Amino acid sequence: MFLDELTEFPRKVLDVLREPLEAGEITISRAAQKAVFPARFQLIAALNPSPSGDVNDGRHTPDQILKYLNRVSGPFLDRIDLQVDVPRLSKQDLQLARTQPVENSQQVRQQVLTAMAVQYERAGKLNAELSNAEVKQFCILSESDQQFLDMVLEKLRLSIRTYQRLLKVARTIADLAGQEDIKRQHLSEALGYRALDRIIANLLR
Numbered sequence: 529m530f531l532d533e534l535t536e537f538p539r540k541v542l543d544v545l546r547e548p549l550e551a552g553e554i555t556i557s558r559a560a561q562k563a564v565f566p567a568r569f570q571l572i573a574a575l576n577p578s579p580s581g582d583v584n585d586g587r588h589t590p591d592q593i594l595k596y597l598n599r600v601s602g603p604f605l606d607r608i609d610l611q612v613d614v615p616r617l618s619k620q621d622l623q624l625a626r627t628q629p630v631e632n633s634q635q636v637r638q639q640v641l642t643a644m645a646v647q648y649e650r651a652g653k654l655n656a657e658l659s660n661a662e663v664k665q666f667c668i669l670s671e672s673d674q675q676f677l678d679m680v681l682e683k684l685r686l687s688i689r690t691y692q693r694l695l696k697v698a699r700t701i702a703d704l705a706g707q708e709d710i711k712r713q714h715l716s717e718a719l720g721y722r723a724l725d726r727i728i729a730n731l732l733r
Contacts, residue, residue, distance in 0.1 A: 534575040535599040542604050545571065549607040573608070575600070577727055582616070590731040597728060605724060606689045609656075609697055613723035643703040655696045655703070667695040673712050680719055684729045694718050 531537065548554045552568035579596050580587040588596075605611075617625070647654050651666055658666065669677065681691055695710075698718040702710045 529569055529571055531571070531573040534573040535596060537599075539599055539601055543601055546604055546607060549604075571608070577613070577724070583727060583731075594728070594731050597724070597731075602687070603689075606687050606693070608724075609693050610721040611723040611725065612721060613727075639704055642706075643700065646703050647700075655700045658696055658699075660692055663692050663695050663699075667699045667710060669695075669710060669715075673710070673715060676712065677715055684722065684725050685732070686722070686725060690722070690725070694722070697721060 534542070548567035548569065549571060552566065554565050554567040556563050556565070577583045577597070578585075578588055578593045583593060644654065651658060651662055655666075677691075677694070680686075686694075694715075695718075698710050698714040701714045701717050702708075705714070707714070
C-alpha cells in the first residue's frame with residue numbers, strides 16, 4: 529500500500545494501521561463477538577520533511593516544522609523500518625549518478641534470495657518476523673557495538689520498539705553481505721535508515 533503526502537492523512541486514520549503493521553492481522557470487536565483477519569502488507573509512504581518541502585530553507589521555525597511532523601504519531605513512525613531522505617541533488621551529483629555503475633537486478637535478486645534462505649535456515653522465518661526473544665538470540669552485538677547503539681538510541685530518543693527493529697534491519701544487512709555476525713558498519717547503515725527520526729531529534733535540540 530502506498531500513501532502519498534502522509535502528513536495529510538488524519539492521525540487517527542494512520543494509527544489504525546499500527547496493529548496490522550505490528551502483528552500482520554487486525555482484530556474487530558463487536559459486542560460479544562471478536563473476529564481476527566489476516567492483514568500482512570507492505571507500507572510505502574512519502575512526505576515532505578517540512579510544510580515548505582525543505583527543513584533548511586528558513587521559511588518555517590523548528591516549532592512549526594515539529595507541529596507539521598507531529599501529524600504522524602511516534603508509535604506509528606516506530607513501525608516504519610526504513611526511512612530514507614531524498615535530498616535535492618546538485619547538477620554535479622546528477623551527473624555523477626548517471627556515470628556510476630549500478631547492480632544488475634538479477635544480481636540483487638540473487639542476493640535477496642540467498643539472504644532469505646539463510647534466515648529460514650537460522651530461525652525458520654524471515655528477520656522481520658523475529659520475536660523479541662529471537663532478536664536477542666540471533667542479533668548479538670559485541671560489547672563496544674552495544675555501547676555505540678545505546679549511545680545513538682539515547683541521542684535520537686528512539687523507543688525500545690525502534691531498537692528491536694533496528695537490530696532486525698542490521699541483521700538483514702549483514703545477511704545480504706554474507707556476514708555471520710552483525711558488525712558496526714551494519715548498525716551504522718541501519719541507523720542511516722532512520723532519516724525522519726534524525727530530523728526530529730535535530731529540531732528538538
